[in-house]
Amino acid sequence: MGRSSEFYLSDKSVMLGGSIYYRNDETGRVRHEVSGPRALRSLMELNPFLSQLALGHRQDLFLSGAVRTYHRGQHLRGSSGSMVHIVLGGCVIEEPVYGDAATTRIHGAGAVLGDIEVLSPDVLTPTTRCLNSTVTVSVPMDRMRTIADTNASLTSAIGRAVTERIAVGERIYNRHSLPTEHRLAGLFTYLLEHCPVPSVRYGRMLEGPSQSDLAGALSVSRATIETAVRTLRRDGLLVTGYRTYEFPSERKLAEVGKVRIPRQMVTGEASESI
Incomplete structure (x- = not known):
């Protein structure tokens, strides 16, 4: 029996990075769906921000902007925040x-890159660059503000995005009392939910962030991150390559990171949410 026979119409679509996959709830295995316009539609439907909006409101954003693909190292935003980017x-x-x-x-x-600036024009625009291939819906800032002024659901969705940004800061980034390897494990667990790419061995992995990027995110030195990475590797929680990070067990990673996983894993060992 071929591998494709394990998947049925009831299988759920899941988003891994910029790709759409089918996931079999019984086996936990995933397979690639399709590319092109169909995959793009699925990316939009599954997007955590866009899924909050009615179809008509989503269409307003698409008509006002453009879907663009950026490569590793490209800058999305810089000294001026002329565009809002919704990361697909x-x-x-x-x-x-x-x-x-x-x-x-x-x-x-x-x-939503620029969410705070939509609501507060005086906020400084951070420099934003791509760590791997990135797909966004790009909308001019002025147009985004105009739509938000007349669309209460969009304003509400942006407000929730800002609130979640603050909550993630406390839940993932600002846990300075924990050992660095625990903080790093928590950051890895969070990133696996939001920007994974496919992994042959474990279903999904992380690709793109350098150790310097991780050090900046946790406000520690690169040497401290190197030590934390060695500890996670020694404990069998991490397999590294060139700017790639794979995780044999997401459940154990989350336990070490002291964070909760809101849904069942799609990778690593079969396990339930914690």
């Missing part, structure tokens, strides 16, 4: 501008 897939890093008190953050699918 990929991994990006926001870094504070000179003199700003903001901290470095890594984002994936569902992030």
Whole structure:
């Protein structure tokens, strides 16, 4: 019996990075769906931010902007925040501008780059660059503000995005009392939910962030991150390559990171949510 026979119409679509996959709830295995317009529609339907909006409101955004693909190292935003980017897939890093008190953050699918600026025009625009291939819906800032002024559901969705950004800061990034390896495990667990790419061995993995990026996100030195990475590797929780990170057990990773996983894993060992 072929592998494809394990998947049925009842299988759920899941988003891994910028790709759509089918997931079999019984086996936990995933397979690639399709590329092109159909996959793009699925990315939009599954996007955590866009899924909050009615179809007509989503269409307003698409008509006002454009779907664009960016490569690793490309800058999405810089000295001026002329565009709002809704991340459909990929991994990006926001870094504070000179003199700003903001901290470095890594984002994936569902992030709204420029959300705070839509509501507060005086906020400084952080430098944002892609850590791997990234797909966004890009809308001019002025147009986004105009739509938000007349669309209460969009304003509400942006407000929730800002609130979630603050909550993630406390839940993932600002846990300075924990050992660095625990904080790093928590960050990895969070990023696996938002910007994974396919992994042959474990279903999904992370690709793109350097150790310097991870150090900036956790406000520690690169040497401290190197030590934490060695500890996670020694404990069998992490397999590394060149800017790739694979995880034999997401359940154990989450336990070490002291974070909760809201849904069943799609990778690693079969396990329930914790």
